[in-house]
Amino acid sequence: MLLAVLVGLPLGRAAASYITAPAVAVRIGASLQNRPLDVMCVGTGTQTVLIVGGMHTGPEVITSTLAQEIAVATQTGDLPVPAALRLCVLPTLNMDGLALGQRTNGNDVDLNRNWPTASWQAEAFHSGPVGAGAQPLSEPETRALYDYALGTNPDVVLMLHCCGGLVEANEAPGAAQFAAVYAAGASLGYIEEWKAYPVTGQFIDSMEEHGIAAMDIEMVGRDDTGFAAHRAGVVALMYYIATHPPVDAAAGASTTLP
Numbered sequence: 001m002l003l004a005v006l007v008g009l010p011l012g013r014a015a016a017s018y019i020t021a022p023a024v025a026v027r028i029g030a031s032l033q034n035r036p037l038d039v040m041c042v043g044t045g046t047q048t049v050l051i052v053g054g055m056h057t058g059p060e061v062i063t064s065t066l067a068q069e070i071a072v073a074t075q076t077g078d079l080p081v082p083a084a085l086r087l088c089v090l091p092t093l094n095m096d097g098l099a100l101g102q103r104t105n106g107n108d109v110d111l112n113r114n115w116p117t118a119s120w121q122a123e124a125f126h127s128g129p130v131g132a133g134a135q136p137l138s139e140p141e142t143r144a145l146y147d148y149a150l151g152t153n154p155d156v157v158l159m160l161h162c163c164g165g166l167v168e169a170n171e172a173p174g175a176a177q178f179a180a181v182y183a184a185g186a187s188l189g190y191i192e193e194w195k196a197y198p199v200t201g202q203f204i205d206s207m208e209e210h211g212i213a214a215m216d217i218e219m220v221g222r223d224d225t226g227f228a229a230h231r232a233g234v235v236a237l238m239y240y241i242a243t244h245p246p247v248d249a250a251a252g253a254s255t256t257l258p
């Protein structure tokens with residue numbers, strides 16, 4: 001019930017006395033079944049934090065709830081965005097899975113196995129075999145987010161999952177520091193690499209290939225968003241980014257040249 005209320009909430013109409021900045025919605029595409037994919041951004045700074053929920057829905061639908069809570073908090077004054085930043089939130093990538101009550105999308109594809117990476121393969125795994133799509137970015141949801149991310153080049157992307165209770169970063173410049181800051185702020189564990197089972201064609205690896213820092217945030221449980229902890233993580237990360245110069249991927253790479 002809470003999720004239904006939140007998903008339908010028009011953010012721009014939050015209580016006026018608390019609005020810190022109006023959210024701007026950007027439609028980045030539509031799902032296979034033509035549900036809108038809307039990113040809501042707050043702030044006019046030059047550095048961007050992008051938070052994505054609901055890559056997996058069904059048993060991970062709590063990630064959509066948390067992302068929506070974060071978006072709402074930027075409108076109620078509970079999560080002010082520093083002037084140097086933009087905070088953008090896509091509450092649910094898998095809009096059809098949300099409607100269908102399933103982890104996969106309308107094609108029964110696991111959206112976190114459908115990204116263009118060196119590791120992509122059609123035979124993918126989660127708790128058993130899962131669909132990875134006909135080829136990388138075969139799904140409209142992954143294509144829309146991929147194009148948006150490469151087009152806007154966020155400083156960091158936070159991808160919400162459930163329920164490992166930890167944070168894992170890719171190897172793009174700055175990513176490890178960002179993930180450690182978030183993990184400390186949100187009182188989550190931090191690992192360098194997920195080793196429980198092989199994950200092929202995953203989002204954070206596709207971002208790494210473009211030098212975009214990204215992290216998987218594994219929430220703790222399915223019944224509670226743990227909003228206060230994640231709010232603390234987002235606040236800590238935004239403060240860190242606002243007080244540190246942008247990481248230059250090209251400059252970082254050049255230090256390894258002979």
Ligand SMILES: [Zn+2]
Binds near residue numbers: 060161
């Ligand atoms: Zn997941």
